[in-house]
Amino acid sequence: MQAARLRSSTTLATAADKNPGVPLFRCRRRGVALETAIYDAVLQQLSTVGFGAMTIEGVAAAARTGKAAIYRRWPSKEELVADTLDNVLPSLDLPLDTGNVRSDLAEIFTVMLEMMASPAGGAMQALMGELGHDHDFITTLHERVLAPRKALMTEIMLRGVARGDVRADAVKPVVVEAGPALLVHRLLTFGPPVDPAYMEAVLDDVVMPLIRP
Amino acid sequence: MQAARLRSSTTLATAADKNPGVPLFRCRRRGVALETAIYDAVLQQLSTVGFGAMTIEGVAAAARTGKAAIYRRWPSKEELVADTLDNVLPSLDLPLDTGNVRSDLAEIFTVMLEMMASPAGGAMQALMGELGHDHDFITTLHERVLAPRKALMTEIMLRGVARGDVRADAVKPVVVEAGPALLVHRLLTFGPPVDPAYMEAVLDDVVMPLIRP
């Protein structure tokens, strides 16, 4: 995620600023360092121009490398994006137990907000919006982000039931989804970052009233 | 919305099937009929390839017309999409009052589901996902779709308060948004169409429990 971003390359300089004679005395990355830079560039391009308009040339320029380095590793844009998702999506299996449901939920929601404000969040947003739901990436997104998060939410609530924090009959899919849905909705309509005060409102005015015994 | 779709042009035939000598005996649309066909093509392209990868040539081919007819009316892709949204988004100001909150809400939710399953819904989804939130289209989307729907929801709930259907202190922005957010979330994660049974669950397990006196 740090990856030798030597200049603030928001403007996609076509190729290293064109100094004809000068051999560009910059370290030559390879292996993981280079791949990380490419993944970063993919995320940046995805959230900037979307999947359809994303080009290999654009990614190469944003990563300050050549196309060949990309084509040597991935046969197509699709594969590149798939690998990027695989390598960049957070794992999210932190086994938190703060003692009560509200702070458990607050913690997982905070992680969600950070994730949504990150480049990976922007890329996910672009992919989810643009792609038909039969696409492979959407499946990956499901398996790696949505499903684990939903499982975690359910886990937290069931723990609350055992603790007496949560009404047993309140743990339904649609209730579990309500909090995340509101946060995602807010992200889509107002853009990042999502105000933590909004998260508090979601917790106190929607989620807690629904599950309180 | 009907617009002389003479063939099922899902496959974007580059230009009217290439019959060299034959002068293509097809009616020549003009005025509103042609514009409607173009708007349809824009929606189809938006939901298929997204905004970034949408091209004027693609739209012209999908509408079975020439690029000139488009460039004669709109100076840019942006203007074309903006006008498309203006002309195609539903107005949604049906002043319904069925006597109780639940069926009022069910009605507005049903309209939402239909809208989300339509080509316009696909286009909205693509735009919301792909575009940064400083974009003009997003503003249009806000003013023409999101804001009216939210106002309508609030209206319905306030009517419920007056009727004794709804707890007065339940009418908060985040509660009003909960239902629509869940429906949109479902659309984004599972794709259209949204199962009416899911809508029922949203109503009975989330919205009604939150507002019931």
Next chain:
DNA sequence: GAGATAGAGAACGCAACCGTTCCTTCGACT
């Protein structure tokens, strides 16, 4: 230090889309 590996970058021919122009033919109006 010598050799092998692979990154940076330029260039290739090819295809798509750009925005414009032109021409023919249709359709609407008088």
Next chain:
DNA sequence: AGTCGAAGGAACGGTTGCGTTCTCTATCTC
């Protein structure tokens, strides 16, 4: 019927991305 504006296309030169291949050289390995 005759006129006129515009639709349907095709073609223009220019730009951009494609995927590949080339050279050169930095960096890693032995």
